[in-house]
Amino acid sequence: MTTEQNLDLSVIASRLESLEETIINKLIDRIQFCVNSPIYQIGSSGFEDAENESLFDLRIRHQEEMDALFGRFCVPEERPFSGEIPRARRKITLPPTGLHLDNLNIINVTQDIKRAYLTLIPRICRPGEDGHFGSSVEHDVYILQAVARRIHFGSLYVAESKFRGEPQSYSRMIRDKDSEGLMRMLTRKEVEEKIIERVAEKVISIQALVNRKLRNILEPETVIDFYRETVIPLTKKGEVLYLLNRQV
Amino acid sequence: MTTEQNLDLSVIASRLESLEETIINKLIDRIQFCVNSPIYQIGSSGFEDAENESLFDLRIRHQEEMDALFGRFCVPEERPFSGEIPRARRKITLPPTGLHLDNLNIINVTQDIKRAYLTLIPRICRPGEDGHFGSSVEHDVYILQAVARRIHFGSLYVAESKFRGEPQSYSRMIRDKDSEGLMRMLTRKEVEEKIIERVAEKVISIQALVNRKLRNILEPETVIDFYRETVIPLTKKGEVLYLLNRQV
Numbered sequence: 057m058t059t060e061q062n063l064d065l066s067v068i069a070s071r072l073e074s075l076e077e078t079i080i081n082k083l084i085d086r087i088q089f090c091v092n093s094p095i096y097q098i099g100s101s102g103f104e105d106a107e108n109e110s111l112f113d114l115r116i117r118h119q120e121e122m123d124a125l126f127g128r129f130c131v132p133e134e135r136p137f138s139g140e141i142p143r144a145r146r147k148i149t150l151p152p153t154g155l156h157l158d159n160l161n162i163i164n165v166t167q168d169i170k171r172a173y174l175t176l177i178p179r180i181c182r183p184g185e186d187g188h189f190g191s192s193v194e195h196d197v198y199i200l201q202a203v204a205r206r207i208h209f210g211s212l213y214v215a216e217s218k219f220r221g222e223p224q225s226y227s228r229m230i231r232d233k234d235s236e237g238l239m240r241m242l243t244r245k246e247v248e249e250k251i252i253e254r255v256a257e258k259v260i261s262i263q264a265l266v267n268r269k270l271r272n273i274l275e276p277e278t279v280i281d282f283y284r285e286t287v288i289p290l291t292k293k294g295e296v297l298y299l300l301n302r303q304v
Numbered sequence: 305m306t307t308e309q310n311l312d313l314s315v316i317a318s319r320l321e322s323l324e325e326t327i328i329n330k331l332i333d334r335i336q337f338c339v340n341s342p343i344y345q346i347g348s349s350g351f352e353d354a355e356n357e358s359l360f361d362l363r364i365r366h367q368e369e370m371d372a373l374f375g376r377f378c379v380p381e382e383r384p385f386s387g388e389i390p391r392a393r394r395k396i397t398l399p400p401t402g403l404h405l406d407n408l409n410i411i412n413v414t415q416d417i418k419r420a421y422l423t424l425i426p427r428i429c430r431p432g433e434d435g436h437f438g439s440s441v442e443h444d445v446y447i448l449q450a451v452a453r454r455i456h457f458g459s460l461y462v463a464e465s466k467f468r469g470e471p472q473s474y475s476r477m478i479r480d481k482d483s484e485g486l487m488r489m490l491t492r493k494e495v496e497e498k499i500i501e502r503v504a505e506k507v508i509s510i511q512a513l514v515n516r517k518l519r520n521i522l523e524p525e526t527v528i529d530f531y532r533e534t535v536i537p538l539t540k541k542g543e544v545l546y547l548l549n550r551q552v
Binding site for chain 1: 318321322325326329332333336349350351352354359362363366367370371373374375376379393394395396399435438441442505506509510512513514515517518519
């Protein structure tokens with residue numbers, strides 16, 4: 057794909073749309089287990105020599121350390137939740153991205169994602185504990201990664217694409233450090249509503265044939281709220297961040 | 305859950321049924337990428353100091369080393385593909401399983417699973433390369449784990465449950481080391497056909513609302529074949545292995 061295609065707004069929208077299935081499927085996997093709140097508590101991990109981390113945080117760190125070796129964080133939209141990660145042990149060659157940013161980690165909203173996710177869990181999982189702590193954190197991390205990919209991909213590429221559509225207006229606001237103006241300018245309410253409607257339809261359709269005696273069901277309402285309160289606003293926050301830090 | 309419930313054949317069947325969605329969803333994630341054959345070739349991993357492993361094998365090993373720390377392989381149905389794995393760094397307490405086997409790794413058909421999976425890939429993924437090598441092996445490993453869980457869970461618990469239903473007939477065949485007799489006795493053709501039919505329906509239903517311009521579609525026929533040629537036969541192979549090694 058050329059840089060021009062990369063930054064075509066319809067191509068970017070397709071990629072964002074295709075990530076919806078991934079997020080929904082991973083949420084469905086997670087809700088087969090209870091909330092299992094000890095996994096989120098520091099000192100309850102059961103891990104040797106890890107009194108200062110929850111099992112959840114330990115899993116994020118171990119997963120990201122492994123993924124870093126394989127080169128995950130060389131990809132612009134893959135931003136890590138952990139502060140320090142090892143360098144890649146593979147040579148990664150990426151096609152030109154068309155982005156104007158040297159230090160991609162300036163656009164990293166993972167801590168916001170993590171906070172929002174922790175409030176989502178009790179809304180989608182059955183309360184209590186089932187003992188499947190290892191499986192629960194495993195799926196937590198896959199969801200965080202899928203959500204972070206969606207949000208950062210949008211933040212970077214949607215913002216760059218919109219900038220190229222109206223360089224003069226955006227440049228003026230960037231020069232004036234006008235965050236609110238930028239937010240207003242890049243917001244497309246009708247697109248947001250279309251995304252939310254489509255996500256809700258997918259949540260229902262994907263689970264249409266599920267045996268409800270065996271499987272817990274993901275309610276479309278909670279996913280709608282998560283998109284409305286977290287995915288979309290954090291993508292826009294990332295877009296504004298990108299624009300304010302865009303290198304000329 | 306008590307040991308008795310654990311070994312109730314309808315409870316076991318429910319668990320196996322519930323793992324179908326997981327396998328299907330993970331296959332759908334993988335086929336969004338091309339075959340990317342270099343990931344399966346030794347010497348093409350691009351990894352420093354890893355000339356003797358493919359990227360696929362490296363990813364399996366790294367994933368399992370991490371999972372082992374978190375205690376995955378303390379669970380009977382979670383059998384590793386790698387030969388040597390570190391011991392768990394968490395204390396894992398499992399409820400009594402009702403299984404009669406000390407060394408669970410006697411029932412490990414992972415190498416058969418891996419071989420079968422490698423022949424599945426060119427049948428479900430578009431040919432060629434798209435450069436997404438890291439994502440492809442990541443999803444490969446999640447599929448292998450889900451398939452192995454399904455097969456080993458069936459091998460262990462279905463076999464123990466069937467044994468308890470007819471202890472005398474099974475004991476005689478075990479004493480005679482009559483593998484073929486055991487295979488005949490535990491085979492339920494009508495159950496196998498029902499599973500295959502249900503899996504095909506799920507593959508269609510899960511993808512009903514998918515935008516075919518953006519997403520690659522998993523064909524039910526290939527999943528039917530994979531169940532018919534791999535998942536079901538390897539589960540039965542594991543059941544026979546379990547019975548032959550069952551401790552009195």
